[in-house]
Amino acid sequence: MLDLGILFPSLLNGLTTGAVYALIALGLTLIYGVLHIINFAHGAALMLALYGVYFLKEQLGLDPYLALPLVVPAMFVLGYGLQRVVINRASHGRDENILLVTLGLSIVMENLALLFFKSDTRTIDTAYTLTTIPINIGVAQAMISLPKLVAFGGALVASALLILIVGRTDLGRAIRAVAKEKHGAKLMGIDVDHVYAMSFGIGLACLGAAACFLLPAYYVNPQVGNGFVLVAFTIVVLGGMGSFTGALLGGLLIGMVESLGGLILGESLGQIGIFLIFIAVLLFRPQGLFGAKT
Amino acid sequence: MTALRKEMLRIALFALVVTVFLSSASSGVALNFVMMALYAALLAQAWNILGGYGGQFSFGHALFFGTGAYMQAIAQMQGGLNPWLALPLSAMASAGVGLFVGALSFRYGLKGSYFALVTLAFAEVFRIVALSVPFTGAGVGLMVPLREGFANMQFDSRRGYGFLILALVVLALSVTCWLQHSRFGAYLQAVRDNEDAARASGVNPFRIKLGAIALSGAFMGAGGAFYVQVFQYLDPGIAYGAHTSVEALVGAIVGGMGTLWGPVLGALALHTLADLTRNLFGQLPGINMVIYGTVLVLMIMFAPRGLSGAGKSLRALWKGRTP
Numbered sequence: 001m002l003d004l005g006i007l008f009p010s011l012l013n014g015l016t017t018g019a020v021y022a023l024i025a026l027g028l029t030l031i032y033g034v035l036h037i038i039n040f041a042h043g044a045a046l047m048l049a050l051y052g053v054y055f056l057k058e059q060l061g062l063d064p065y066l067a068l069p070l071v072v073p074a075m076f077v078l079g080y081g082l083q084r085v086v087i088n089r090a091s092h093g094r095d096e097n098i099l100l101v102t103l104g105l106s107i108v109m110e111n112l113a114l115l116f117f118k119s120d121t122r123t124i125d126t127a128y129t130l131t132t133i134p135i136n137i138g139v140a141q142a143m144i145s146l147p148k149l150v151a152f153g154g155a156l157v158a159s160a161l162l163i164l165i166v167g168r169t170d171l172g173r174a175i176r177a178v179a180k181e182k183h184g185a186k187l188m189g190i191d192v193d194h195v196y197a198m199s200f201g202i203g204l205a206c207l208g209a210a211a212c213f214l215l216p217a218y219y220v221n222p223q224v225g226n227g228f229v230l231v232a233f234t235i236v237v238l239g240g241m242g243s244f245t246g247a248l249l250g251g252l253l254i255g256m257v258e259s260l261g262g263l264i265l266g267e268s269l270g271q272i273g274i275f276l277i278f279i280a281v282l283l284f285r286p287q288g289l290f291g292a293k294t
Numbered sequence: 295m296t297a298l299r300k301e302m303l304r305i306a307l308f309a310l311v312v313t314v315f316l317s318s319a320s321s322g323v324a325l326n327f328v329m330m331a332l333y334a335a336l337l338a339q340a341w342n343i344l345g346g347y348g349g350q351f352s353f354g355h356a357l358f359f360g361t362g363a364y365m366q367a368i369a370q371m372q373g374g375l376n377p378w379l380a381l382p383l384s385a386m387a388s389a390g391v392g393l394f395v396g397a398l399s400f401r402y403g404l405k406g407s408y409f410a411l412v413t414l415a416f417a418e419v420f421r422i423v424a425l426s427v428p429f430t431g432a433g434v435g436l437m438v439p440l441r442e443g444f445a446n447m448q449f450d451s452r453r454g455y456g457f458l459i460l461a462l463v464v465l466a467l468s469v470t471c472w473l474q475h476s477r478f479g480a481y482l483q484a485v486r487d488n489e490d491a492a493r494a495s496g497v498n499p500f501r502i503k504l505g506a507i508a509l510s511g512a513f514m515g516a517g518g519a520f521y522v523q524v525f526q527y528l529d530p531g532i533a534y535g536a537h538t539s540v541e542a543l544v545g546a547i548v549g550g551m552g553t554l555w556g557p558v559l560g561a562l563a564l565h566t567l568a569d570l571t572r573n574l575f576g577q578l579p580g581i582n583m584v585i586y587g588t589v590l591v592l593m594i595m596f597a598p599r600g601l602s603g604a605g606k607s608l609r610a611l612w613k614g615r616t617p
Contacts, residue, residue: 037407038407038410086591086595089595090595092598095407096351097594099351099406099407100351100543100547100590101591101594101595103540103590104544104587104590104594105587107540107583107586107587107590108583108584108587108588108591111581111582111583111584111587112580112584113580115579115581118579230415233411233415237411271422272419272422275415275418278415279412279415279419282402282412282415283398283399284402286402286404
């Protein structure tokens with residue numbers, strides 16, 4: 001029934017999508033690891049980034065890949081500002097408040113987009129949108145579209161960069177210190193509010209990169225973030241909250257599960273597979289596959 | 295018990311005032327406004343029972359709303375059941391879903407953002423299932439046939455629906471009032487404030503939270519059933535979409551979580567605000583939700599205890615200043 005000729009392209013397709021999922025989930029897991037909150041506005045922020053890429057292409061003719069140096073810093077600034085000006089002030093030191101504020105922000109962003117850009121689904125046209133590249137491994141062969149291949153490579157490079165920043169730089173050291181013990185970090189002279197905002201900014205910058213890689217083979221509408229947000233949550237929970245390796249592997253895994261689920265069960269029921277994994281992991285192994293038991 | 299009697303008296307007074315208004319108002323706009331505000335108050339009060347008194351923040355209360363709504367529509371259309379019988383059944387179905395989700399998540403100790411996520415995911419699963427199975431009418435939706443008459447719970451004007459929703463709101467207020475003064479309510483608030491301490495004092499948090507989610511689900515389900523009776527149309531997006539979850543949550547938080555009158559106050563304030571903007575800018579897609587989201591963020595920034603909490607601090611300030 002399911003021979004290699006169908007299975008292999010589907011797996012490969014899932015792997016490329018999964019890499020972008022992983023990048024989005026990395027941003028989410030960084031924010032969670034440091035601030036210990038779930039950023040419900042993650043999907044809405046991705047949607048804004050996608051619109052940014054879209055308008056840069058449509059208004060200025062800027063290629064999505066060349067938009068990277070614009071969109072990534074812009075998203076960083078947005079994240080830094082949101083954390084400093086809104087989220088930090090609204091928290092009053094309570095996690096539930098942050099949860100509700102990010103939910104509120106996501107509602108505002110999504111519906112402002114609906115208000116200004118209407119509910120139309122928009123796509124961009126590039127010279128390489130329909131280019132495909134053959135891939136052969138042994139007897140298995142598949143045609144994979146070029147933007148997806150670029151997205152796969154780009155997402156992996158961006159993820160590696162993020163892990164390097166957090167693992168090897170002074171800023172990364174400060175981030176890890178605050179994540180572990182914020183009072184201790186404060187006593188050591190680390191500006192905790194600044195580190196919070198930097199983490200939020202970097203988390204959103206990941207979305208900027210993801211948006212640039214996604215759009216050539218994807219679309220944008222005001223609700224587009226919702227599809228990603230639960231998937232990203234699933235990955236973060238599956239990989240273990242705050243774990244980078246977990247988010248990376250979880251992203252690739254979920255991408256393949258979604259692709260195979262869609263192949264076997266049909267598109268909409270395939271999505272259910274993800275949610276069921278999500279609920280099952282939350283219930284039975286909330287520390288995730290790679291997370292430390294608390 | 296005097297405090298309880300005083301509160302019940304206030305609820306009776308509220309019912310009386312709204313009844314007088316509903317019977318005397320002649321403008322369809324005013325009647326519609328009161329009906330929609332009461333409907334929002336019911337959803338907010340339902341959320342408040344679990345979120346405000348139980349401290350369990352659900353981001354997916356549409357799960358219960360949609361289940362009640364589908365139950366109400368399907369029981370009539372396929373079961374041939376009278377709507378008056380279907381409504382309590384719908385509330386029970388939603389309570390059942392609440393018990394199921396609650397049993398799963400509370401058994402494994404999910405709380406805070408994890409609980410919020412799991413409710414969100416369940417609402418999404420139900421939405422996708424409703425899109426894929428035949429008896430919900432899938433994406434086409436269900437149209438409840440028009441059969442006007444009191445026996446069919448279909449009224450010729452908003453006035454009839456206004457009385458129906460008033461009855462539901464008064465019931466929700468009475469139950470909340472009972473919650474404030476009963477042993478169960480005290481246990482629930484103890485679990486919210488400090489679960490470990492409550493357990494150490496001999497309270498079974500699992501059972502208490504289960505009771506709260508079933509109660510909360512039942513009222514949300516009744517809200518869904520009411521929606522079907524008024525609008526006579528239902529599809530998976532309306533039933534399980536995020537909009538309803540947000541409306542219930544924002545209403546309770548804006549008014550004041552864990553208070554008796556907060557959700558009514560919040561729903562009224564939000565609807566007034568939404569109506570004002572509609573008059574100013576016309577009907578724009580998404581504008582209502584922009585307002586709800588902004589109000590939510592602003593309230594948490596400046597008045598985290600809601601309108602009733604802010605009122606209380608103002609009163610305290612006033613009393614402090616006058617000798």
